[in-house]
Amino acid sequence: MRPLTALAHDALCEVLHGDDRAIDATVGNGHDTLFLASRVAPHGHVIGFDIQPAALTATRSRLTAAGLDANATLLACGHERLGVEIPPDWVGTVAVVMFNLGYLPGGDKGLITRADTTLAALQQALPVLRIGGLISLMVYPGHPGADTEVQVVEDWLAQIGDQCRVTCHASPGPNLYLITRLA
Ligand SMILES: C[S@@+](CC[C@H](N)C(=O)[O-])C[C@H]1O[C@@H](n2cnc3c(N)ncnc32)[C@H](O)[C@@H]1O
Structure with missing residues (x-):
């Protein structure tokens, strides 16, 4: 089976083109930011969020x-501030928002995404x-706090209703949700 990270990139490629605007809500080691920046170049832009200076x-x-x-513009702040940190003229124009939840591989496993801030950012x-x-949303089970975060994400997905089409690629590890805004 194709890795979920590759499936996410495949889906994003369908909607993301040169000169678009994109947001990486969890920059981490920058693989996804680099992918987004290379897709939107030469004139498009990515805004990335992370709370770990080392990641940025x-x-x-x-x-x-x-x-x-x-x-790309990298912001040293949490994605729960997404709505106030992005330029006002970006609202309603962004092609993709990527979330890759959990902790930074090789980093501090105490600095994980959390249910409350993840929900605020998704909203x-x-x-x-x-x-x-x-929205491409990778959600991981297994680490402390993950069960609550998974539940919060599933509850949010269940109530976004007619505004969106949601596709889930499930695996024994993470689940990938692809959320298309319809209205
Ligand atoms: C799984 S990693 C992201 C992997 C990344 N997309 C890549 O390509 O390498 C999750 C990242 O989320 C970050 N994070 C945790 N809480 C956050 C928050 N509230 N806002 C933004 N980033 C956060 C962590 O610091 C960590 O770097």
């Missing part, structure tokens, strides 16, 4: 090495999307 430093280096510095991400835009 690693990601900035990755972008610089790829010559994509100008295509703010939906209106930021353009119609036809996509």
Whole structure:
């Protein structure tokens, strides 16, 4: 089976094009930010959020090495501030928002995403999307706090109703949810 991370990128490629706007809600080691920046180049832009300075430093280096510095702004703050941190004219225009929850591989496993802030970020991400835009949401079980986060995500998905189409790729590990804004 194709890895869920690759499936997420496949789905994002369908809606993300050069010159688009994108948000990486969990920058981490920057693999997804780099992917998004390379897709929106030359004139598009990515805004990335992470609470770990080390993650942002690693990601900035990755972008610089790829010559994509100008295509991304990295914010040292939580994605629960997404609605106030993005430029007002981005609202309703963003092609994709990526969430890859959990902890930074190789980093501090105490600095995980949390149910309350994840829910706040998801609620703010939906209106930021353009119609036809996509939220890619990877949700991991197994670590402390994961059960609560999974439940909160499932409850949110159950009530977004007619506004969205939700596809779930389940696995014995993480689940990938692809959420398309319809209205
Ligand atoms: C699984 S990693 C992300 C992997 C990343 N997308 C990549 O390509 O390497 C999850 C990241 O979420 C970050 N994180 C935790 N809480 C956060 C929050 N409230 N806002 C933004 N990022 C957060 C962690 O610091 C960690 O770097």
